[in-house]
Every structure is written in structure tokens, then in C-alpha cells.
Amino acid sequence: MGGTVLKTRIPQQKRGIKTRNRIIAAARILFSRDGYHGTNAKEIAAKAGVSVGSFYAYFKDKKELFMALTHGHMKQEILSMLDRIKELPSEKVGKKETVRHMIQVIADTHDQSPELYREIEALKYSDADILALHDEINAYFNEQFISFLEMFEDRLRITDVRAAARVIAGSVEETIHSLRLFDSPISEKRMIDALADMIHRYLFK
Amino acid sequence: MGGTVLKTRIPQQKRGIKTRNRIIAAARILFSRDGYHGTNAKEIAAKAGVSVGSFYAYFKDKKELFMALTHGHMKQEILSMLDRIKELPSEKVGKKETVRHMIQVIADTHDQSPELYREIEALKYSDADILALHDEINAYFNEQFISFLEMFEDRLRITDVRAAARVIAGSVEETIHSLRLFDSPISEKRMIDALADMIHRYLFK
Amino acid sequence: MGGTVLKTRIPQQKRGIKTRNRIIAAARILFSRDGYHGTNAKEIAAKAGVSVGSFYAYFKDKKELFMALTHGHMKQEILSMLDRIKELPSEKVGKKETVRHMIQVIADTHDQSPELYREIEALKYSDADILALHDEINAYFNEQFISFLEMFEDRLRITDVRAAARVIAGSVEETIHSLRLFDSPISEKRMIDALADMIHRYLFK
């Protein structure tokens, strides 16, 4: 019991990394489908094609896996989403198109892991570590989103860009989310139209 | 197995109704504090000052209790919230004030059971019954909110009132929620200002 | 707490006796259908149309009810069965008819409480009181059955009447029982014929 014994394996070799990723991929599917509490280690291991023993060799516990999943994968998605949002806007394209593009990119990203995202929302209330992780990702997202908005410079009518960024991001997220999860009596097109109209009116002179 | 014996007790006497309510009250506190998954029947019973046996006499399981709690109490709150939203608007008060009033009422309501509300959000993904309950409440809320918006008649610039109602409700809910739960670097005032500005520009001519 | 307080009510009045009987009647049905362990006090009370409180006013516990049921009712049936067996045999009717009559009477009796009878069989292994009751009834039955056999006097080929009585009673009971409970590929008639033939050959010269 000499101090430096690492509990979880840090895979140095290709095979180890592959295994780790397979576990994460399996967890993503199961957490999304059955929720964090509705999924157990045995199932994840089985789906990943490894033994429970291996599961615990790679992850201290279920929570650590969840956090690795969130951090490692969702962060990637958020970053690539921001890159794609920033691709478009220029003085050549209209402001309306830009807003729609932004919404579309967020929606696309959301589709990659809809329930999972909400699972984070739920877990952060009861777990400080997950809350910290959530905040970290959010903070990063906000900064990037603000810098995106600032690209429009003097075409903006808003003055408090930081506040606007959060209000807009929240509105888009919520709208997309409810669209994805429930059969709305209102078509997706109508909802996106309304949302784009709102944001456009708000942002631009 | 056998026949006609009811599983859960329908209280006939004052005492029974009192007990049932005490269990619901205890559950509300614990679900809010520790989350649905972080609370168990024994704890709820203890907090309510009753035995586990009583718990199961009144509720088939934790889920049924959760649904009774949601249905019985949250619905009340949403309804009274809507009443209060409708109180204000008239031709005498400005449109800006009305929007702020609306936001305020939703915020106040949210403050009554913030975590609990999100707990429903989380649970609905993994449970069909809770989803149905959520949808029922939401549908009611939407109808009322639409009729609220329609009170402004020809002062509105929007044409698709139903879509607008949902987009606005979602935006307010999300903004309020993130304000309540996290220490934002942005003050509440700034956020509410931004939100009110957005909705106002969107709604009115 | 002064010594002589009787725990269970001994009904002096017509109404009380009626209630007691209704509980026993309900128990008989439920014990037969779902078994002793598959039936609970609440169900019995509900079926009898009384409260659980009343149930425990009349019976110390479930076991006492079971024993009252067995003793009070089954004993009656066994006695009347014996009376009926003894009715027939005389020098006028043939021995074959007598054997068939005997089987028929046992079969008829069995039909009144088939599963219940076996429930006693099962319970007696784990409960000394029920075993004692069972033995008491059995002993009584045996004595009567022996005296029945002795009516045939010198027409009998058997010498050990007591042993014969038990072997025959067991054979009839078992055969009837399996006939009543399971869809036999062999018709009832064939089985009864075989049984009657066996007993007849065995008993008589």
C-alpha cells in the first residue's frame, strides 16, 4: 500500500484507449436511452463488450465515467458547434440568414445527444462535481458565443452583449430541446420561424 | 393475486387525509433538496412522521407519490400564476411593464419549487407516465398563456401567436431557471432587462 | 391489565356468530383459491364484508382462523361422509356396489374442499398445532372407517382390518385427489373402475 498506486488505469497503448472509448460510447447510448440512474455498470460493460472488471479498471466509478463522457465528448461538440456558427457571418450574408444558421447549428448539435444533455442538467443539482463541470463548459460556451455576437459590431442594437448572449443561448436551447423531445402540435418550421424572428428583432437595428 | 382489495388507501377520514398530506409535504422538501433519486421511502416517511407502512398504504411507490405531488401542487401553482399574469394588462399600463410583470410572476412561481420543477423535467425522459403528466400541465399552461397574449389584440406584431407563446414561455423559464440556480457573473437585473427587452421587441409593434 | 381479559371475542349473540361464520366462509374460498400463504387478513376481511379490526376480534390470528375452519367445517364433512358411507351396506346390496358407494361418498366430500384439504397437508409439516389437529381428525376418521369395514364381518378376506383401513383410505383419497385436480388422460370412469376393482379384490373373499 505504498502511496503511489494508481487506482484507475491510464491507457498508454492503442488497445487500452480503444477499450476506454468503447465503454464511453456504450455509456452514451445507455445513459441517453435509460438515464443515468436507469443504467448500471454491468449493462455498460456488456454493451461495450468488456467485463465489469475492465470497466472499473478504466473508471473509478459510474460518475467518473459520466464526467469523462460529458467532458470528453460534449465539449468537443460544443467547440465544433461554435466553429461552425462562426463560419458564416460576414457582411455578405443577411442578418436573418445568420440567425437561422446559428439556430440550425445549435439544433444539429443538440441532435447528437439530446437526452444526455438534459441528464447533465438533472445530475448537476445533486452533485457538486458535475455542477462544476457543467459550469466550466457553459462558461466556455458563453465566451465563444459573446465573441461571435461581437462580430456584428455596430449592426447590433443591444448594449449588454454578455446578458444578451445568455438570454439568446438559453432561448434557442430550450426551444430546440422541446422540439426534439415532444410531438409538438406546432410544426418545427413555425417554431424556428418564431425563434429566428425574436432573436433577429432583438439583436439588430 | 386476490380479488377486490384496493391496493392504495383512499382516505375516508380526516386523519387519513392529514397523513397523506404530510407525506406529500415531506416528499416535496426532500425531493427538492436531494432529488428524486437521492430520496427514499424510509426518509420520506420519517420526515412525515409516519411509518413506511403508511407510505405504501397511500402511494403505490415513490413515482406515484411524485406524480401526486406534481399534479396536486404544481398544477395549483401554475394556475394561480396564470391568474396573476392576467391581472395586470390593460390599456392603462404600458406594454413594457406588462412584460416585466409577466416575467416576474413566472420567476416568483419558479421560486416556490425550483429544483422540483427541474426534477420533473429530468424524470419525464425516462418515464412515460411522468411525461404524460408533464405534457398535460404544459398543454394547459400554453392554452392559458395564448389567451393572455391574445388580450393585446392589434398591438401585437406577431402573427403566429401559438408559436410565439411557446418560444416566449421557454425563454423566460430557461432564463429564470439559470438565474436561480447558479451564481451568474451577470446580475439578475441585467438578465431580466435583456429578457424583457427581447420579448417586448418581439411581441409589439 | 387484569388477568382475565379475553383477547378474542366469543360471540354470544346471533349477529356475532353470523359475522364469525362469514369470515370463515370467506377464508375457505380464499384459502382454497390462493392458498394459506397467498391470502392475507385484509383480503379475508374484505371478502367477508368486515373490517380487519373485526377479523382480529374474532380470531387471534390467521392460523387460528385456519384451524377453526378446519376443525369446525371439515370435521363436519368428514363425519357426515362417514354416516353416508355407513348408510348403504347391508346384506341386500352387493359388495361391489358398496365399494363403489364408498368411493363415491369420499369423492363427493372431497369436492367440497379439494385444495383446502391439501393445504392442511402442507401446513401440518411446519406447524405443530395444525399437525395435532390433522392427527385428531384422521384418528377419528380411521376409527369410523374401521367400524365400517367391520360391518362386513366374515365376508372379509383380510385379517388386519386396521392396516387395511388406512391403506384403502389412503388409496381412495389419493386417487380422488389426483382426479379432481388434474386433467387426466384417463377418464374418471376408468380410474374409479380400477380403484373399485382393487379394493374389492383386496377386501372380500
Added chain:
Amino acid sequence: MGGTVLKTRIPQQKRGIKTRNRIIAAARILFSRDGYHGTNAKEIAAKAGVSVGSFYAYFKDKKELFMALTHGHMKQEILSMLDRIKELPSEKVGKKETVRHMIQVIADTHDQSPELYREIEALKYSDADILALHDEINAYFNEQFISFLEMFEDRLRITDVRAAARVIAGSVEETIHSLRLFDSPISEKRMIDALADMIHRYLFK
């Protein structure tokens, strides 16, 4: 809920098979001593020297264990009993000896698990799966017993061999059973003599 994970363990390794067998062995002892309803999972696990977790890893519940026990072990015993019954009869040994031998073999078998056998009898009334298992075993036994009787060919006086087989099997079973379980005032010898006499007279010319 989730997918492809097997519920009960199918032991791949020697250790697992050993554990499973230890649980079955413990259950056999406890079911015999205290009855099915008088035994619980914790006790069985303790007696087997394993954890409750292991119990439930190998058996869905108590019933499944009971059925495994019945199927796996009793069936073996019944089959070996039939083999032994068939060993003897030939034209060299007398018919009386053969009948006694048959009784003796059934008695010996019964002695291996007397209460357990009756426990099946009791449980089959309230459980369809156990009834099916019982019927399966019984059907097999009957077929074998019939083929045993047919070995005597033209020495038999009975014509309906199938019916006779069941009547005889039932009589032997019942007699042996009551002998084993209760202190009879009649000695075992007298009972077996009576039984053998009855069967012999019935079967043979």
C-alpha cells in the same frame, strides 16, 4: 429496462457451478426442514456460505430455485428409482417378491426427500409453473411404470394397465408418505404387508 444483459448467471467456471450447487444443496435441507414458505433467501445463502447477491445471481427468486431443485434432483431420483424397479422382475422371482421390491424401491426413494416431495404437492396448487413441472415428472414416471407392469404380460389379471398404474402408484406413494411422516400406531411392517397384499391380489391372476 436495458437490453441484452442476462439476468441470472449461467456459470461458465467450475467455481460458479460449485456455488450454484451449494445453494441448491442448502435449499434442499432448509425446504425439507422448514418448508418452502418457512425458508427465506437470506437463510439459504447463509447455509450455502454465499452472499444473498450470489443467490440472486444464480436464481431469479426462491421459486426458480425450488424448481431447479425439483427438476434437477428429484427427476434424477425418480429415474434411478424406475431403473431399480425394473431390475428385479423375471420369471424366476415370485410375483409377491416383485411387488414388495417395487414398494421398497419407492419407499427408499421417498426417504431421500420426504417433505420436499410433499412441498411440491402443496405448491402446485397455487403456482402454474410448479404444476407444469410436477405434471412433466409425473407423466414420465407413469410411462415408465406402465412399461414396468407390461413386463408381466399374461400373468396380469387387469385389463386397463394405464389406469392400474396410476391407482397403484398413488396408493404406494400415499401409504409410504403417511408412514414416513407420522408415528403410526400400526407398524411399518403391517402397513407394507397390507399394501403388498392389496396390489398383488389386484394385479395378478
Added chain:
DNA sequence: AATGAATGAGAATTCATTCAT
């Protein structure tokens, strides 16, 4: 590295019985 058997604390649930009204 990997496997999957084993663990046991703890959660869910039942029900015989008592007690307040």
C-alpha cells in the same frame, strides 16, 4: 490486462397485528 464471480449494504415492499376513534 482481463475476466466474471462474489459481496453486502441498502432500497423497495408486504402484511400480520395493534390501536385510536
Added chain:
DNA sequence: AATGAATGAATTCTCATTCAT
């Protein structure tokens, strides 16, 4: 006498985690 609400010990069962091989 009667009611049905309340009790809580006992039981079933799950699952995150550890350990022997």
C-alpha cells in the same frame, strides 16, 4: 362492537464495487 389507519419487522431484490483466478 366496529372501523380502518397506523405500525414496523421481516423479506425480497438490486447494483456499485471488489477480488480471486
